[in-house]
Amino acid sequence: MKKNDIAVGLFILVAIMFLIIPMSPHLLDFFLALNISISLVILFNAMFTKEVLNMSAFPTILLFTTIFRIALNVSSTRLILSTGDPGKVVRTFGEFVGGGDMVIGIIIFIVLIMIQFIVINKGSERVAEVTARFTLDAMPGKQMAIDADLNAGVITDAQAVERRQRIQDEAAFFGSMDGATKYVKGDAVAGLIITIINIVGGTVTGMLNGGMSASQAFQEYIILTIGDGLVSQIPSLMISLATGILVTKVSKEADFGDLLIGQLFSIPKVLYIVGTSMIVLGLVTPLNVLLFSGYGLAFILSGRSIAEKIETAAIEQEVSSDEAEADEIRKPENVSALLQVDPIELEFGYGIIPLADVNQGGDLLDRVVLIRRQIALELGTVVPMIRLRDNIQLNPNQYIIKIKGIRVSEGEILFDHYMAMNPGYVEEEITGIPTREPSFNLPAIWITESQRERAESLGYTVVDPPSIIATHLTEVIRSHIHELLTRQDVQNLIDNIQEAHQVLISELVPKLLSIGEIQKVLQNLLREQISIRDLVSILETLADYAPSTRDVDVLTEYVRQNLKRAISSKYFPEGEMTSVVTLDPKVEQEIMDSVKQTEQGAYMTLDPEITREIINSVQTEIQKLEELGKNPIIITSPIVRMYFKRLTQDYFKDLIVISYNEIDSNVELQSVGMVTV
Template structure:
């Protein structure tokens, strides 16, 4: 055990022993002196601590000191009643602090009780209660602010985690303080009751067993009782004062004493006015003119000194600022930070800043947080930090989206306007500024706030500017999520899976597949919009088939087939017959016959004219489905799927190609066309 553990254990053990075992007056003097010392240590620690969480165990400390103080009360009461000689400390408090008179001691004791119970305890209890309530109410807002700083790159993941822990610690601390103030309040009440009982019991003992008359007994035992009460209540008062200081500290990270003195005596005008007022009172009233004039002059001199120091500080600050600026100019430029490339960036003109500024009511940062959450749930991968930056080189209402430092798309919005889109069945037109929706390039109209309600009643889909930007950003991330998946991301996914399935991970990585090969399989799945959230199923499939082949394209097909339930629910609505396009078996054989296997992977050697003819047929059949208002889905045999997808992806970006092994048996399909030549 550590020395600190032994010390705390002995402190609590002593409190329990003193409640049971009688102690002599000498040991009681030592313990009372120790009690006063601990109270002073607590007081000065709370005064000079820079942050309240530096005394996060203060509620527990209150409980420890309270039980120790009560145990000493019991011990001193036992000595007063049995021997009438409770020791030097109690007798000194009764005779010296109480003035040697029981009535004076009683009055001083009652005043201490009133100060502690009515003034300090009452205020501390209320402040602790309000602080706990406000801290808990502010937690969601603080959490959102941390997420916003994290998304803008202002802080790192580690710093965000530290801030979240600090918020939770603050909530726990103030919640505990709300309850711990009841200890001090109860201690004051107990002290009053113990003193009253001691007075009655001591007087009775003096009269019945000491042979004293009533006046002698109450004088002698009353002094001892008041001394006992005072030497208990003074440390209790110090602890109460410490509690009040700790819960009322406004600055969470500052030198309390310096700030307090600076705020109280930091304005020269106030000191001049106070000094003049004191001199005036001494001159025109019967008050002691020497005292008030001297004190007034002292305040005026102090004000003059503060005024002079402020001037010196201003000059030093200007000089320091100038030196800092000069040093920045002379310092060689650090270009290392310029080499960093952000995975995703959203840059916008100054006209869009209000949408991203929380202080102006903007919620774009919150939407970015939700985008990352949405992609994680939908595709099972973590989106990198999205940097938001204003760019004065852009048009005021323009924004651009960059992937790895390269612009991939852009858009423009009209601030204080809404975008209305006709879903296809609205016949009545509304007036506005024609435009195109940036995500899917659909025709739309910019309308004003006054037109919004009417447009919605007509059936138009109406969205606000932040939603437009968020939707556009989401679609860009979806389309590029495969290339954003790094080896480090894959390693993080592997580590997470290893916590629950260590045997599987140890079997697969790196014995059967390397991290880069697993990354390639996951990228293949993400590139076609297949979620990798069910990583356990994917890894089980890879472990089953990796001993036979390390071709990542083939392994991807096996993984897709094991995820057929997810694929079916994504593309085929339940209890509905889905229209699809099939591929002529002759074309499938032709494609397979043109596949050439190399060490770098398989590729197609299909004749360009044949490829062109196949694509023409695909275009014709896809048009049929689009005219029917249905998504374009082509079904192939399992062995052909990945080659047919490679063949068509340069011509049809959003074409869905599935194999029959990727469809659940209960799904009903209807072929409405066939790709043939």
């Protein structure tokens, strides 16, 4: 065991023994002086500590000192009632502090009780309760702020973990302090009760056993009782004061003994003040000069020793820091960090910085957090961390979006302006700066704040700049989410459901399919905006069909058919007739005849002229649907769907291709055209 652990253990053991074993007056003097010293140490530590977390063990310290003080109170009471001699410290406090006058002593004692119980204890208890409540209420906001800083790249993952731990420590500390203040309050009540017992019991004992008259017994024992009360309540008052200081201003990983001793005896000037105070008490009062001066000298020497260690450590740290800087200059440049590529980046000019700066009222960081949440709920996958950076090389109001370090989209906003878009039925025009909405390339107009209310009343869709950027970023992420799904992401998704579906996972991975093959299936689904949130159903389907084929494209089709309820609800509103386009059986046959199977998978060898005719026909039919205000949906047979989608995906980004097996039985469809050649 370490010395600090032994010291703490002995401290508690001595307190417990004092409750049982009678103590001599001299030994009681020794421990009463120790109690005063420890109370001063706690008080000045609470005053000079820079932050609350440096005293994270305070609730436990409070409990230990309360037990120790009560044990001394019990021992002094036993000596007062049994021998009438509780030691010099108690008698001196009764005679010197009270001025030898019984009335003055009683008044001073009552004043101390009033100050501690009504003022300090009551206030500390209330502050601790309110602080604990507000600390817990503020936790979600602080967590969101950490997530926002992490997404913006302001802090690293390690710093985010450290800040989250700090928030948890603060909540735990103030929650503990809310209860620990009850120790101090109970100690004051106990001291008052013990005082009354000492007065009554001492007077009766003096009359019955000491042969004193009632007035003599009362005079004798009231002085001892006041001394006992003062020598107990003054340290208690200092602890109460330290409690109030701490809760109005949370834990480090260390052994318990190191934590307590290190936090109490780590500030040299505290030990200097305590040592000086003890020496002065010994010199200017009738207290034991040798005892109090010894304590004071010990504290001063300890403070000096700690100060020397701190100075030595500071010099060593400075030297090592200089050496580290020199080594950093001498060693070859480490370019490993430059090789890492962020999955998603949002770079913007300096004019957009206020939208991302929380101190200037910007909420772009909060919107980024909501984007990740929205994509997770909608598509069932976790969006990687989104880095937000300012780039002085861009125009002030320009922003660009990068996927894996490559620019994939960009936009430009006008600060203090709003974008107004005509939904198609508004006839009255408004004046403004013509532009195009960056997410869907729709015509729009930049308007001022004064025009906003009128535009909304006319029926225009009005959007503020942060919403424009957030919507654009969301659409870019949606269209590239399949590229961002890594094998590690798939493993994490599987780990989330493994505990509840151990049989499924053990059967499928890696016996039937590898993580990479499952990743390809999930990427195929995400490429067409099919949610993978129901991962259990997807893996169940893969486990059913993987024994017969390991072609990820074919497996994807089986999974889509099993998810037909989700697909139908996504594209076909319940109770409504949906207009679609079908595929001519002759076109389907042409496509199937051109499919060639190889060990690496299937590919098409369709004649270029036929391909051109199919694409032109698809273009014509899509225009029909767009004129009707409908989504471009083409229905095919199951065996042709994936090949037709592969054929058209480079020409029509938003074309939805669904097979008959992916449509729920209660869906009502209306064919408004057919793709032919």
